[in-house]
Amino acid sequence: MQPTEAIIDRVLREIGRLDDRQIAATARLREDLGFDSLALIDVAVRLEDALGLAVPDEELERVQTAGELAEYLKRTGAA
Amino acid sequence: MAHIGRPNLRIAIVGGGIGGLTLALALRQRGIEADVYEQAPQLTEIGAAVALSANATRELRRLGVLDTIAAASTEPSELIHRSWQDGRRIAAFPVHHGLAYQNRFGAPYFGIHRADLQKALGGALAGAGLHLGHRLVGMSEHGEALRLDFANGQSVEADLVIGADGVRSLVRRYVTGGEDAIYSGTSAFRGIVPVDRLPSLPDPQAIQFWMGPDAHLLHYAIGGRGQDVNFFAVVEGPAAWPHPTWQAPVTQDEALAAFRGWHPAVSEMIGAVEHTVRWGLFTVRPLLNWSRGRAVILGDAAHAMVPHHGQGANTTIEDAITLAEMLSHGSIGGIEQLLSRFQGLRRARTRKIQRSSRVTNDLLHLPDGSPAIADRDRRVSRFPEDFGWIHAFDALASAQPSPTVSAA
Ligand SMILES: Cc1cc2nc3c(=O)[nH]c(=O)nc-3n(C[C@H](O)[C@H](O)[C@H](O)COP(=O)(O)OP(=O)(O)OC[C@H]3O[C@@H](n4cnc5c(N)ncnc54)[C@H](O)[C@@H]3O)c2cc1C
Numbered sequence: 001m002q003p004t005e006a007i008i009d010r011v012l013r014e015i016g017r018l019d020d021r022q023i024a025a026t027a028r029l030r031e032d033l034g035f036d037s038l039a040l041i042d043v044a045v046r047l048e049d050a051l052g053l054a055v056p057d058e059e060l061e062r063v064q065t066a067g068e069l070a071e072y073l074k075r076t077g078a079a
Numbered sequence: 080m081a082h083i084g085r086p087n088l089r090i091a092i093v094g095g096g097i098g099g100l101t102l103a104l105a106l107r108q109r110g111i112e113a114d115v116y117e118q119a120p121q122l123t124e125i126g127a128a129v130a131l132s133a134n135a136t137r138e139l140r141r142l143g144v145l146d147t148i149a150a151a152s153t154e155p156s157e158l159i160h161r162s163w164q165d166g167r168r169i170a171a172f173p174v175h176h177g178l179a180y181q182n183r184f185g186a187p188y189f190g191i192h193r194a195d196l197q198k199a200l201g202g203a204l205a206g207a208g209l210h211l212g213h214r215l216v217g218m219s220e221h222g223e224a225l226r227l228d229f230a231n232g233q234s235v236e237a238d239l240v241i242g243a244d245g246v247r248s249l250v251r252r253y254v255t256g257g258e259d260a261i262y263s264g265t266s267a268f269r270g271i272v273p274v275d276r277l278p279s280l281p282d283p284q285a286i287q288f289w290m291g292p293d294a295h296l297l298h299y300a301i302g303g304r305g306q307d308v309n310f311f312a313v314v315e316g317p318a319a320w321p322h323p324t325w326q327a328p329v330t331q332d333e334a335l336a337a338f339r340g341w342h343p344a345v346s347e348m349i350g351a352v353e354h355t356v357r358w359g360l361f362t363v364r365p366l367l368n369w370s371r372g373r374a375v376i377l378g379d380a381a382h383a384m385v386p387h388h389g390q391g392a393n394t395t396i397e398d399a400i401t402l403a404e405m406l407s408h409g410s411i412g413g414i415e416q417l418l419s420r421f422q423g424l425r426r427a428r429t430r431k432i433q434r435s436s437r438v439t440n441d442l443l444h445l446p447d448g449s450p451a452i453a454d455r456d457r458r459v460s461r462f463p464e465d466f467g468w469i470h471a472f473d474a475l476a477s478a479q480p481s482p483t484v485s486a487a
Contacts, residue, residue: 037438038434045427054365057365
C-alpha cells in the first residue's frame, strides 16, 4: 500500500472501529463503512494532523469512497 | 520544574471578551497570573444577550461565578420550533419545566445579557492583570519572547501569547499568516424588548425558533425574572459584505420588510426596536494550526461559527477551561507541544459544531412547500437525541492528562 492509503486505512479503522474489515478503495464511506458527517470530521482532522494538509468541509462532503479521499490528498500534496 | 506563570513564564491574553476573561479567571483559580489586554477603554458590552448551555455553565459553576450569573439569567421554560406564518408548534421540549434540562445535562441553560456575563467574569477577576485601552496593533518575535505593540504607544514582552481577540483576530493573522474570516452570506437584526411590549407572543419565557422562507427568528428571555426578550433575526443575504466592520447601516423599513407577512408576534418583536444596523455573520474556516511557536488562538479567533446552535460563546468557554487546565499541568519546556495538544483536543469538536450550525441554517430557512420540510420537522423533533452531544460535554474532564501521556 502507498503511504497515503496506509494512513487513510489506519484512520478509517480507528475512527470507524472497523478492526477486522477489509477497506477497499471502492468502499463508500457513508453507505458501506457507516461514517456519518460528524465521524467524517474526525477522519478529516486526523488526516490533517497526520499529513499536514487541509481537508476542507467541501471536499469532505464531495468524496464518496476511500479511494477518492486518497486521490484528493495526493492531488494536494500527500506522498 | 519551573512553574508556569510570572515571573518564569509571562502570559499575555489579547482580548478581554468572554474567552479572555474566562481564561484569566480559570488560570487565576489554578494559581497562574496572566495579563489581559483589551482594546476597549471600559468593559462594556454591546446590547445583546447570549445563551449559555450546560457545557459552559458547568465550567462557570466550577469557576465560582454561576450564582452571580444565575441572578441575572432566565432559564427558558421550553425549547420550541414554530412555523413562520401560522405559528404552529412543530416541536417542543421542556427546559426549565421539571428541571428537565439540568437533570439531563447536569447544569442549567441560561439566557443572559452579555454585559451581565462580562460583569460577573470581570468582577470575579477584580481588575487583576486587566489592562484596558490596549489595542494590539503589532506582534513580533524578540528572541525567545514575543513583543506586543499597542495603539496607545506601549509595548510589552510575553513568553506565551493567547489570542482571544474575536472573529477579526490580529493574533490569528500572526499565527496563520492570512485572513481567514469568511462572510457567511447571512446577516441578522437583533434587539432586546421588554416582555410587556410583546402581547402577541405565545410562550414568551421559552426559547423559540420561528422558521420561514429564507429567514428565521430566535428569541429567549433574559434578566433574572425573564422581564426582557432578546431576539436575533437572521436573513439570507446580502450577497456580499463590503463593509469594514460586521455592522452595516439599515433603515427601519428594510428590517420590517424582511419579516413582512410573518406571524404577528414576529412583526411585533421586529417592530419594537429601532433598527439602524444589521450584523454580517462571519465564520472562520477550519484552521490547520491554532498556534505558531508560543502564540495560540482560541474562541471566535480560532473557530467563529454562525450562531444557530448558540454555541460560539459556549465553545469559547470550553476552550478557555481546557487551556487553563492544561497549562496548570504543563511545564515551561513543553509549551509548544502543549499548544499542539490543546488544538488536538479542540479542533475536531469545534469543527463539528461549526458544521452543524451551518447545516442548521439551511434547515431553518426552507420555503413553504419544499420537499425538505417533512425532514426538517422530523429533525427538530429529535433535537435532544441529535444535539445532546454538544451539551453533555465536560471540558474540564477532557483536559485531564491521560496516564500514558502525563508521564513525560
Ligand atoms: C449576533 C451574535 C449573537 C450571538 N449569540 C450567541 C449565543 O446566543 N450563544 C453563544 O454561545 N454565542 C453567541 N454568539 C457568539 C459569541 O458572541 C462569540 O462566540 C463569543 O463572544 C466569542 O468570544 P471571544 O472571547 O472569542 O470573542 P469576543 O467575545 O468577540 O471578544 C473579543 C475581545 O477582544 C477584543 N479585541 C479585539 N481585537 C483586539 C485587539 N487588536 N487588541 C485588543 N483587544 C482586542 C474585543 O474588544 C473583545 O473584547 C453570538 C455572536 C453574534 C455576533
